[in-house]
Amino acid sequence: MAKIEIMIPAMGEGITEATITQFLKKEGDFVEEEESIVEIATDKVDSEIPAPQNGKIAKLLFAEGDVAQVGDVVAILIPEGEELNDEELSTASPVQAKTEEKVIELPNEVVAIETEAKMTSKTENGSFISPLVRKIAQEENISLEELNQVQGSGENNRITKKDILQFIENKTSQAKVAEPIVAPVSASPAPAPTSTPVSHQSYNGENVEIIEMDRMRKLIAQYMVQSKQVSPHVTSFIDVDVTGLVQWRNKVKNEFLQKEGQKLTFTPIFVEAVSMALKDYPMVNVSVDGDKIIRKKFINIGMATALPSGNLIVPVIKGADEKNLVGITKQVNDLADRARANKLQPDEIQGSTFTITNLGAFGSTTGTPIINQPEVAILAVGAIKKKPAVIETPQGDTIGIRNIMVLSLSYDHRVVDGALGGMFLKRVAEYLENFDTERKI
Template sequence: NGIRDLGFISPVVAKIAAEHGINLQMVQGTGLNGRVTKKDVLGYVEADQVSGAPQSSTLPHLTPVTGTLDTVIPHTTIRRRIAEHMVLSKQTSPHVTTVFEADMSKVVAHRVDNKAAFESDGVKLTFTAYFVAATAAALKAFPLVNSSWSEAGLILHRAVNIGMATSLGEAGLIVPVIKNANDLSLLGIARSVNDLATRTRVRQLQPDEVTGGTFTITNHGVSGSLFASPIINQPQCAILGVGKLQKRVIVLEDNSGYDTISVRPMVYITLTFDHRILDGAVADYFLAKIVDILENWT
């Protein structure tokens, strides 16, 4: 069974179909060249409501066409799991994303001053460690963000277990979890980041190291992205996105109240959150807390 060419689908028709879960392949079009019109899709909705027939949201099976230059790449197990999890998340939680920016000057200075000392302990001090530490502190200040939705009520997690999305290139990604991150020093967090990231890439993680997360961070900035709207890692409440650290010209106010121009290492950070659990104000307070910790790092 093939799929017919539906031609142009108007925004109104697409909206009605989406609202009613209608597969437009099942609607007989009466417009020019068989185009599906608003009247057609409304008629289909009315007919289904009268007959009580279930509306199909499943596309007909696609039979590969031979003789083309297309290549079918079989899905890997990890790709199927990622796909299922991402679709489930978008269907489960009303996603909202808020964006802040942070001046990383003090973090950059601290890293320069302490990188050698960390290396003497066999630990690479990455910016990810700072974001994990700042997030762990913010989660303790705003426990509602460290929660999960259930029909019985909100589940507030005592443990602060932070997952860090780690890319495997085209193979997908895995989210190892730093358990009880709020109890670790920056050195302890950096050591965990190094260890988990290394073992993730060589597929040496244990099952309990990829479960139990209560919050997730994705550092998409490592691939050059400035900001993004990541998908929540269910059943968590939110996910933090970290953009590329980039020097930018910004306007500052000096002690006399005059504006000055300065070049600072800046980063955009985003929080995608479940609007069932959080409202915008609380999400912004949480993100502002992370920014405050980063900008006043000592």
């Protein structure tokens, strides 16, 4: 009898597990090819796993809320008209905590036996533990018994990185309080105590509404704080006269829609200009690994996209420098539409080397964006505004109404100095200001 194993797919660099958020089918249900079977969530994106062919769901191997690793079988599908016996449906049991003996050489050459408990993906009280949390717990000598005390703040009581770090901080603080206070021998003034976070005032009553962050908002908050801690941010600004570009788009947008079936926004043009500038200044298209600089020989542009929920996601235009304006436009529109419909695949939000965020879509003229790690720069494009400007002509300077926008570039000062950041930003501006207004579509 044939059986088809439905597995957690590879979902991009750094993603090793996913939470089963909902089974869309139950055992015994018939499904058609490409019909979704299960919803999963990673720390990057929510996704669905479709059926590879028509058939019947013979067995579901996980429960909703469980955490499965990439490659784990979550369901078994069989062709219509076939059945499997119990032996054929059997799979490996979940990994259980076990005790093993390890021989350790001590400094005095005495051999000792160390008992080491292997951690599972759940605590005794049902809180989920990711591989990252387990690693932190092992490095900080947090026992399984101590992990049972941690209240997970993630979905389905999942213990997050923030939860385990807060537990460790609290444990350290309690240990310090318990230490005896010894008066300094020196007559010199004691050093000032380090500052501690101020406790938030407790709010309640009818005058306030307490809103729990959803999973995506928690992740965004975590990533933003992490980026500011990792990268020393510097932001440079430049005014750009895009009058010619605006006039060209107004002239061709209806023809573009009729010919290509796509709306022509400014975003694809910004993506094209940034891609060309990155080829001119490849040291902006890098990431940092310790004391090493990783220069990417490919250009993948992330575009920050606002979701109806108020959250943010960054789908990626792969190989942006290898596409023409029509190709970029089609991919920009497709990714944006599917992002808002929560239909992106995990690999479509992975692998960006540079990010663009459009502040102008909400009327903002400029801003200081936060770098999308592990990139080293991010460009914010402001709203295009009509402003009076000095126009240089052979007959002399004059004042005219021009379409002006502000570009702001935040960059990681560890590897991008002011000169490089300024030259790159100026080059993007030059590509936009010198846009070919005779360009054919």
